[in-house]
Amino acid sequence: EAGVTQFPSHSVIEKGQTVTLRCDPISGHDNLYWYRRVMGKEIKFLLHFVKESKQDESGMPNNRFLAERTGGTYSTLKVQPAELEDSGVYFCASSQAQGEWDGYTFGSGTRLTVV
Amino acid sequence: AQKVTQAQTEISVVEKEDVTLDCVYETRDTTYYLFWYKQPPSGELVFLIRRNSFDEQNEISGRYSWNFQKSTSSFNFTITASQVVDSAVYFCALRPDPYNTDKLIFGTGTRLQVFP
Numbered sequence: 001e002a003g004v005t006q007f008p009s010h011s012v013i014e015k016g017q018t019v020t021l022r023c024d025p026i027s028g029h030d031n032l033y034w035y036r037r038v039m040g041k042e043i044k045f046l047l048h049f050v051k052e053s054k055q056d057e058s059g060m061p062n063n064r065f066l067a068e069r070t071g072g073t074y075s076t077l078k079v080q081p082a083e084l085e086d087s088g089v090y091f092c093a094s095s096q097a098q099g100e101w102d103g104y105t106f107g108s109g110t111r112l113t114v115v
Numbered sequence: 116a117q118k119v120t121q122a123q124t125e126i127s128v129v130e131k132e133d134v135t136l137d138c139v140y141e142t143r144d145t146t147y148y149l150f151w152y153k154q155p156p157s158g159e160l161v162f163l164i165r166r167n168s169f170d171e172q173n174e175i176s177g178r179y180s181w182n183f184q185k186s187t188s189s190f191n192f193t194i195t196a197s198q199v200v201d202s203a204v205y206f207c208a209l210r211p212d213p214y215n216t217d218k219l220i221f222g223t224g225t226r227l228q229v230f231p
Contacts (some may be wrong), residue, residue: 003159017143031217042119043160043206043221091160095217106152106160106218 004107025094121222215225
């Protein structure tokens with residue numbers, strides 16, 4: 001079974017540009033989560049999809065961030081326009097059922113650097 | 116407030132030494148889950164253990180052991196006879212109020228370097 005896959009693994013963009021991160025969850029997993037780790041700090045929750053619906057987006061930092069999950073399969077996280085403080089590692093995770101805890105599988109993350 | 120504190124930013128040990136990674140949490144909830152994840156150089160977060168708030172039994176899995184103490188709000192992780200492959204960043208995490216949220220609250224992580 002393929003794990004959670006994230007593209008790209010690294011991205012370097014200039015301040016003001018747009019970047020789109022993609023997450024492919026494990027097939028059949030309805031729940032998809034985005035988290036972010038800013039350098040040296042804790043990993044913070046961004047949002048949670050159940051299928052294509054946003055269950056909880058309380059962690060989204062501001063309206064420069066837009067997450068979508070059309071069709072309830074893969075998800076994208078767009079940052080537009082990117083700022084320096086957006087640099088960090090963006091993790092995606094998926095689980096089959098809400099509250100399923102040994103099955104919360106993370107991807108390898110996308111390292112975003114805004115210069 | 117819901118918070119996880121990992122006071123050790125970085126620990127370096129020589130192979131075969133034992134090492135303990137500290138984790139202190141804060142929550143007002145009586146029901147919660149605690150986790151440890153490992154992030155090896157490849158980048159992904161690997162689940163190690165989940166413990167719920169009603170189960171204070173210590174757990175041992177091979178060279179890994181976990182000590183959960185509600186009295187001190189701590190969930191420490193010990194690696195016995197460390198190996199180079201244990202080098203990674205380790206994160207402690209809290210899931211408060213599990214009936215109402217799937218969110219995890221992470222600590223800042225502890226980077227463990229094991230030298231040969």
